[in-house]
Amino acid sequence: MYDSSSTEKKWQAKWEEAKSYVIDLKKAKDPYFSHVMFPYPSGDKLHVGHWYNYGPADSFSRYQRMLGKDVFCPFGFDAFGLPAENYAIKTGVHPDDSITTNVETMIIQLKRIGCMYDWDKMVNTSKPEYYRWTQWLFLQMYKNKLAYRKDANVNWCESCKTVLANEQVWEGKCERCDTDIVLKPMTQWYWKVKDYAQKLLDGLENLDWPEKTKTMQRNWIGRSEGMNFTFKVKDSELEFEVYDSVPQTYRAQTFAVIAPEHPMLLSLIKGQKNEKEVLDFIERMKVKKATQKYNFDEDLEGVFTGRFVEFVTGDLPLWVASFAVMDYGSGIVNCSAHDERDFAFAKKYDIPLHVVMVPEDEAEAEKVRNLEYCFFKDPQGVMLEPEEFKGRRWGEVRQDIIKYLEKEGIGYPTVQYKLRDWSISRQRYWGAPIPIVYDPEGNPHPIPEEHLPWELPRDVDFKPTGVAPLAASKELLERTEAIFGKGWTPEVDTMDTFVCSSFYSFMYLSTEGYGTKFTNASPTASDREAQFIDPTIEKNWMPVDMYIGGPEHACMHLIYSRFVTMALKDFGYVSHEEPYKRLIHQGLITNGGAKMSKSKGNVVSPDAFVEQYGSDVFRMYLMFMGPFEGGGDWSDTGIKGIDRFVQKVWKLFGETEESEETKESKEVEVKLHQTIKKVTEDIERLHFNTCISALMELMNTVEKHKTFNKNLALTVAKLLSPLAPHLAEELWEKLGGPAYAKATGSKEGFVIDQPWPTYDEKMCVSATVEVAVQINGKLRGTITIDAAASEADVITLAKEVPNVLKNLEGKEIKKEIYVPGKLVSLVI
């Protein structure tokens, strides 16, 4: 009987004692960097989802290690963020205290999984040793003009007098007091991700990432090619650039719309007779846009500004419209009859439309001319205007019209991206303080590096008061004045937690235990001189060879990380521009079809299962559920099957004495080679489920043949090592693995340090194979043949099968197909 509990404790202690998973980053010869997306250290226990992510990811890393690589698997905590702050508001426990406790308890739980984490290099983003570099990153962005300040709308609750994160807005209302949210402009810090849009797009080509994720990023970046036109405001000096992705139909433009939050709008409407009406509309939109539940038909609305813009097609009325987006193009849209939304808007407000393209069919063309429906983006559309292109097709005329417009000086080609600059300011306490101070005139100045870490003050009240929590800190203000002078004030916003996580892979490489040694002491001289990362280590270890985590980060975290890495390369601090070479998303484990969450009360704890069956069995059960990337619905039926398998392995190999050794039969030998092949190939593609079934088949064969053979058993221990590390070590030790390793010249010690077993392709084929015989594609029998039999012999044999003979009677064979070792197909 295999006792998982004591065995697992034993090996975890041995691994730790031997520092088996601690990697010397400088000495490594064949670096393989593999880590999972680091978690938020919540106070809850590890749930099935954590295990489903970390267990298989560890199995993959262990396999890489047995291939002889220096595998580095660090772990860390994304420790800043709202939950700890909300907990502080509720209980008064300081986030630093609750997070420190949570990290400690989480590490204890994580160690029970038995992963090969190098805990010496753990990071915790909320510790000054870490966020000092978050702030350093901000300063680099600032110095290189990738950081700037801009007014932007934030979700504002008038009753709580506070800024709310998007997650705290529930159907347009404050989640705490149910007051309607309004958009309020506040000055915020932005990073220029948009400058890297094209690079982010191009870089995707060479990444070994799921196609789905790459597609999502491409859509998120949203590259669009088109033209810019210039609109001059009538009776004014103002001019606008206007982006058009469909310049073919430029002559159809009969009006233009401007976004309600456009900064030029107020000066435009000043003194116009509908000024009041427009102002009301703007106010209404502020509330409405905050509610974030738009309906295409109902919410299409606008007001005439009283202004006109001049264009080659004449003077176009300028409207303020709900659908105009400030952050795309210039915030002003040219509108025509050949856009569904423009068409609907014009119909609603009786704005004249002008048709310049019709369907080929004359009856349909007449309907379009009469504006019965909107005709748009049809490659077969026949152009009516401009005169030079009359009669040509919409689908082929584009490039020629673009050239023509450029020549005529009407517009010029441009590219637009949907990607927006990254707003990194948060009016929150529990985050890295933005390293900026303001002089008495209110101008921002970067805090010199020698003052980093610019520490998060502790003397704040967490209860929302209407200002950012840091604004209430006396210590922070005094510190600022002491260093910079009277009248100077600190920036009171903190950084988005996505900033902290955008460069943490580098921190694993550049630190020996950030977050574990913080003593509240002032930074030492060596701290100040420390470099972001050792260039040699960075060059050898980056990019991360295997990065595993949830698909929910496909766009945010994974775009920000790529952007930051590209920027750091441009600044000269790192040598790679992509952080993650290979990416895998584990699937989601649901319960009753729903995502596990505390509020639904359907979170499954692994504890009871691990207690009863052990970590290895639980890990393998999760892997056996299906392909890693598929996830699935939780059910505990079936974990018994894995437990039986583990017990069977132990019974056959762990409890058999050497004296009972038998000769390996040919069938077992072939099965072993087949299994090595299958397991190797399937670990590579993260199909752990079929690795396990292959091993089950092998054990069933061994059981059937009552074979006990030491070499076989040692090989099985190696094959099991990535999937069931504790069982494999126990087996290895029991079978005298270390002595065997010594005799064969490989490293003594753990099974994890043994070379991965190899197979012989020739040995994967048995002497005889079963071949199917089909007649017209229908199975009519099987024959067992010598694997080396010739095609002619096999076909002759196939025709002698009684059932085949019966079916062939009186029929003429037209065609004979032989697929070697698989089947014979006869066509009659």
Place this chain on the structure above:
RNA sequence: GCCGCAAUGGUGAAAUGGUAGACACUAGGGACUUAAAAUCCCUUGACCGUAAUUGGUCGUACUGGUUCGAAUCCAGUUUGCGGCACCA
């Protein structure tokens, strides 16, 4: 609305152009046992047939197509899941 992915027994699933349902779970039957648990053996896609067997028909969401042969490739449809969503 747009983009992407998926659909196979009672259940998780396997098979990526070549014997559909490997490997497990559940259920039923049997052995062992005073009994239970554990363990072992048998049956387990549906239907028909036979005294019996290596018998037959249907079957991978649906409708077609390509092919000697399709769960797999192609076209269309339905349903479900995920993401984006007024992007001019």
